Amino acid sequence: MKGGTVQINWHDTQPVLSLDFHPHYGLLATAGNDHDIKLWEITWGESEKKLPTASYQKSLSYHSSAVNILRFSPSGEHLASGADGGELIIWKLHASDDGYTWKVLKTLSFHRKDVLDVQWSVDGAYLVSGSVDNSCIIWDANKGSVHQILDGHLHYVQGVAWDPLGQYVASLSSDRTCRVYVNKPQAKLKGYEKLNYVSQHVITKSELQRHEDSKPPSKSHLFHDETLPSFFRRLAWAPDGSFLLVPAGIYRNSSASEVLNTAYIFSRKDLSRPAVQLPGASKPIVVARFCPVLFHLRGSNSDGFFKLPYRVIFAVATFNSLYIYDTESTPPIAIFAGLHYAAITDIAWSSNAKYLALSSRDGYCTIVEFENDELGIPFSVAGTSKTMNPTNVSKSDVTDQMEIEMPAALKVDIAADKKASLGNQSQSTMMMKTPDTKKPTKRITPVVIN
Structure with a gap:
């Protein structure tokens, strides 16, 4: 594993706000404050010490903000690209004399204010967007029209996520709520069931158990309020739909004397309350993203909370650090810190799990390159050579296979955690840092919420 900040001019040194890998061609798309979308070809480092490189391909210029x-x-x-002022564009890939070109296909107009997040449905027929106008909109991508408006939030919608199995849509807002919508299709019309998402869960507080038996449990907020200095709270579903990972969390211990930054994991079996938390980050967690490839179990660690027939790998980022986890182990398998001088804004995985990229408001991007099979051996569907992906998994398969183990008691020793040095972690853990950046003093360890 190797990685670092690529020192090129990404967007005229202006903040880079989002990035994503093409699912087939290996291109990396980036977007930022300069109003442009830029496409890059990422190539692997030829020598052991050489970092991956990004070669500029072309710009997509249409947005005015x-x-x-x-x-x-x-x-x-x-x-799909969303911008300030409510701009939302769908671009289409076309063949051209120089190989390919992207042209504007649809301009989606309804949001009154900045679009902060977008997510496609697994079949690409719809997309959901979240905006500063406090609403989520489900769009018919083929028609370029509004299909449904979800207007339950009372403040900015800073993250949206579409269940890869098509049953749920989730949103996260600075009103301190995560909303989960379930699809209850309307009556069939000419054999077609119309999507219809209705609110199923509004997740905002949890009970805080106190040591004193005489005092009843109090309610504690699960998420940061609107003072969180980030416009993004990018949540994500696991590629098999087994669980939902929600950033921007806060957790109070039983005595309510300390508040920890965290991300919450919700099991598909019960989306009404978090099942696991990732505490200990010194800064708020603002973005989560899953590796699209599932991997075979290694069988080396039985401490994991997730009882799955394969390993799921995911990354979460705070303002200044990146943590990579898998579902078979408890501590993170890699930690990157001190890579940027301003807040991290987005995370992207390449479709083959070779690269992990993150963007920052300092105008630069970091690219991490994994060696062959470093993350593991891709999990294949039984009897075929096809790599596991969401389209190969049914809802019943996930429900039957997915389980988060709930021990009777599991405590976090914060004092001991502060003393732990990153240098004493296992060899699979790696930290990248700039010379002037202090080491994080806390490790993030998943904790089951009883």
Whole structure:
């Protein structure tokens, strides 16, 4: 594993606000305050010490304001980009004399204010967007029209996520709530069931158990309020739909004497309350992203909380650090810190799990390159050579296979955690840092919420 900040001029040294890998061609798309979308070809480092390189390919110029979010469709044929002022564009890939070109296909107009996040449905027929106008909109991508408006939030919608199995849509807002919507299709019309998402869960507080038996449990907020200095709270579903990972969390211990930054993991079996928390980050966690490839179990660690027939790998980022986890182990498998001088804004995985990229408001991007099979051996569907992906998994398969183990008691020793040195972690853990950046004093360790 090797990685670092690529010292090139990404967006005229202006903040880079989002990035995403094309699902087939290995291109990296970036977007930022310069109003442009830029496409880059990422090549691996030839020598052991050489970092991956990014070669500029072309720019997509149409937006008239800062581009906050971009996401390729699952097929790779389309690209959605959202910007300030409510601009939302769908681009389409075309063949051209020089290989390919992207052209504006649809301009989606309804949001009244900045679009902060976008996510495609797994079939690419719809997309959901979140905006500063406090609403989520489900769009019909083929028609370029509004399909449904979800207007339950009372403040900015800073993150949206579409369940890869198509049953749920989730949103996260600075009103301190995560909302989960379930699809209850309307009556069939000419054999077609119309999507219809209705609110199923509004997750905002949890009970805080106190040591004193005489006092009843109090309610504690699960998420940061609107003073969190970030416009992004990018949540994500696991590629198999087994669980939802929600950033921007806060956790109070039983005595309520200390508040920890965290991300919460919600099991698909019960989306009404978090099942696991990732505490200990010195800064708020603002973005989560899953590796699209599932991996075979290694069988080397039985301490994991997730009882899955394969390993799922995911990354979470605070303002200044990146943590990589897998579902078979408890501590992170890699930690990167001190890579940027301003807040991290987005995370992207390449479709083959070879690269992990993150963007920052300091105008630069970091690219991490993994060696062959370093993350593990890709999990294949039984009897085939096809790599596991969401389209190979049914809802019943996930429900039957997915389980988060709940021990009777599991405590976090914060004092001991502060004393732990990153240098004493296992060899699979890696930290990248700039010379003037202090080491993080806390390790993030998943904790089951009883």
